[in-house]
Amino acid sequence: MAQITPSQFGATEAGSPAEGITLIALTGQLDAHTAPEFERFLEERVRNEKKAKLILDFSNLEYISSAGLGVLMGLIEEVRSQSGDMKLIKVPEKIYHVLDLLGFPIVFEVLPQLEDALSAFGKK
Amino acid sequence: MRINTISLPADTRILAELRSFISRTAQNIGIDPETLHSLELAADEIATNVIEHVAPEMPCDIFCRCSIDSENHTVICEISWQSPEPFRPESLPETEDIRQRLESRQPGGLGIFLIHALVDEIEYDYQEGRSVIRLMKKIE
Numbered sequence: 001m002a003q004i005t006p007s008q009f010g011a012t013e014a015g016s017p018a019e020g021i022t023l024i025a026l027t028g029q030l031d032a033h034t035a036p037e038f039e040r041f042l043e044e045r046v047r048n049e050k051k052a053k054l055i056l057d058f059s060n061l062e063y064i065s066s067a068g069l070g071v072l073m074g075l076i077e078e079v080r081s082q083s084g085d086m087k088l089i090k091v092p093e094k095i096y097h098v099l100d101l102l103g104f105p106i107v108f109e110v111l112p113q114l115e116d117a118l119s120a121f122g123k124k
Numbered sequence: 125m126r127i128n129t130i131s132l133p134a135d136t137r138i139l140a141e142l143r144s145f146i147s148r149t150a151q152n153i154g155i156d157p158e159t160l161h162s163l164e165l166a167a168d169e170i171a172t173n174v175i176e177h178v179a180p181e182m183p184c185d186i187f188c189r190c191s192i193d194s195e196n197h198t199v200i201c202e203i204s205w206q207s208p209e210p211f212r213p214e215s216l217p218e219t220e221d222i223r224q225r226l227e228s229r230q231p232g233g234l235g236i237f238l239i240h241a242l243v244d245e246i247e248y249d250y251q252e253g254r255s256v257i258r259l260m261k262k263i264e
Contacts, residue, residue, distance in 0.1 A: 033136035
């Protein structure tokens with residue numbers, strides 16, 4: 001295992017583009033190795049910091065598997081119960097293909113740009 | 125027929141290496157990026173299933189064998205692991221089932237649904253004490 005480089009993933013808060021809204025930037029590869037880190041990150045924001053209106057920027061996310069999508073599924077009801085939502089923006093085509101195969105756009109709003117997500121939250 | 129193989133311990137740390145192996149194999153024959161991504165993701169989903177559901181009970185290695193069948197314009201990715209009995213795939217959820225699971229926020233079954241949606245053909249086999257899943261994807 002010494003020579004093997006595991007998947008690299010990052011989730012960072014990229015500011016608050018409008019009052020009460022948190023922008024989160026995702027980078028790297030979100031698979032079963034990195035999904036627990038993503039889950040902890042989101043749980044911290046939603047449960048401890050009570051941030052419920054989240055915009056997830058996928059523009060630098062290179063890869064996602066069902067493990068990563070399961071994290072989003074696991075928290076969407078919680079944020080909505082706090083009058084919030086998770087909106088996905090700038091989703092690369094190959095990742096959108098995976099979301100679409102599974103019907104995620106039925107549950108999650110997938111929008112082109114930050115401004116679209118802000119409008120969807122009623123901020124513009 | 126060109127064949128490449130890799131053997132990796134069943135641990136989530138190897139998922140990036142497994143995908144990279146498939147990518148390296150595919151690069152040499154100029155597979156389009158969409159086909160490559162489908163194979164990487166399908167193989168990742170199978171390996172993840174083995175790591176999460178098989179390895180905790182019985183540590184094992186995941187063996188991946190990729191071959192190109194030029195005559196039939198097909199890439200074949202075979203994933204296998206030591207197993208005392210044949211792997212019995214859970215019944216494949218229909219598209220409508222997946223929609224219902226999404227709407228009721230039940231993530232179970234997403235992986236198996238994805239695997240079948242991403243490749244053209246899938247075979248389940250059992251050879252010499254190993255469960256085998258064979259993914260086949262047509263190439264241009």
